[in-house]
Amino acid sequence: MTEVLFFIFAAMAIASALMVIMNRNPIYSAVSLVVTLFSLAGIFLLLEAYFLAVVQIIIYAGAIMVLFLFVIMLLNPGKEAKFSSLTDPRTLIITLLSITFIGMIFSLVSGSVNYMGEAASSVEALGTTRNIGLTLFTKYLLPFEIASLLLLVALIGAVLMTKRSLK
Amino acid sequence: MLPIEYYLWFSAILFVIGVVGVLLRRNVIILFMSIEIMLNAVNVTFIAFSRQMNNVDGQLFVFFVMTLAAAEVAVGLAIIVAMYRNKKSINIEDMNLLKW
Numbered sequence: 001m002t003e004v005l006f007f008i009f010a011a012m013a014i015a016s017a018l019m020v021i022m023n024r025n026p027i028y029s030a031v032s033l034v035v036t037l038f039s040l041a042g043i044f045l046l047l048e049a050y051f052l053a054v055v056q057i058i059i060y061a062g063a064i065m066v067l068f069l070f071v072i073m074l075l076n077p078g079k080e081a082k083f084s085s086l087t088d089p090r091t092l093i094i095t096l097l098s099i100t101f102i103g104m105i106f107s108l109v110s111g112s113v114n115y116m117g118e119a120a121s122s123v124e125a126l127g128t129t130r131n132i133g134l135t136l137f138t139k140y141l142l143p144f145e146i147a148s149l150l151l152l153v154a155l156i157g158a159v160l161m162t163k164r165s166l167k
Numbered sequence: 168m169l170p171i172e173y174y175l176w177f178s179a180i181l182f183v184i185g186v187v188g189v190l191l192r193r194n195v196i197i198l199f200m201s202i203e204i205m206l207n208a209v210n211v212t213f214i215a216f217s218r219q220m221n222n223v224d225g226q227l228f229v230f231f232v233m234t235l236a237a238a239e240v241a242v243g244l245a246i247i248v249a250m251y252r253n254k255k256s257i258n259i260e261d262m263n264l265l266k267w
Binding site for chain 2: 002003006010013014017018020021026029030033036037040043044046047048049051052055056059060063064067068071072074075091094097098101102105106109126127131132135136139140143147150151153154155157158159161162164
């Protein structure tokens with residue numbers, strides 16, 4: 001059952017991620033990204049990270065995607081021009097670089113697989129809200145406070161940046 | 168739980184899709200979406216290892232990565248709006264003020 005669900009979610013995530021980078025209309029890209037994020041939330045559920053699955057939907061699919069769609073609608077960029085052909089030297093270099101990068105990552109993964117032991121047997125309450133909160137407010141209290149500061153700075157920065165003139 | 172390799176392969180594929188998107192696309196908004204895809208691919212790895220090691224710390228890191236992504240998108244999109252106001256374009260090729 002888990003396997004089937006994993007393959008369904010993984011296929012959905014990869015297909016919609018490909019749609020994100022291949023669509024020429026940014027709005028379609030944004031909607032495909034929502035599908036990717038929802039499938040990832042499903043994969044988080046399979047990994048028993050319940051809290052993060054919900055946070056993924058609320059923060060990414062809720063907040064961040066709304067921001068994206070707002071900016072797309074605000075700027076109304078229209079369709080992008082067609083991709084340059086494969087004979088263009090720059091596209092060729094990018095393609096070669098991507099293939100090298102794919103090879104690097106895949107050899108890294110397949111090389112490290114041998115060193116991983118057995119997975120822990122099903123653990124109760126690893127990713128529950130209670131467990132995450134307990135760790136967050138004891139071991140990671142300082143990073144948590146710093147993150148709040150980061151959000152404040154980002155808030156002020158975003159407001160300042162979009163102001164028409166800085167007096 | 169499935170063997171962790173499955174999750175690692177999946178995450179690697181997703182990450183590469185994000186990299187290809189950043190390299191190939193010229194629209195800044197889609198560049199940002201590709202960066203989100205890469206961040207999410209890393210999150211999958213974090214959670215898979217957290218489950219494998221039976222340790223909640225990895226999930227806390229994902230939590231912080233999400234915070235960072237939210238801040239990054241807010242500031243980044245503000246920069247895009249400001250750039251659009253000046254250049255009337257969101258093509259990455261037109262943003263070459265710091266290029267020499």
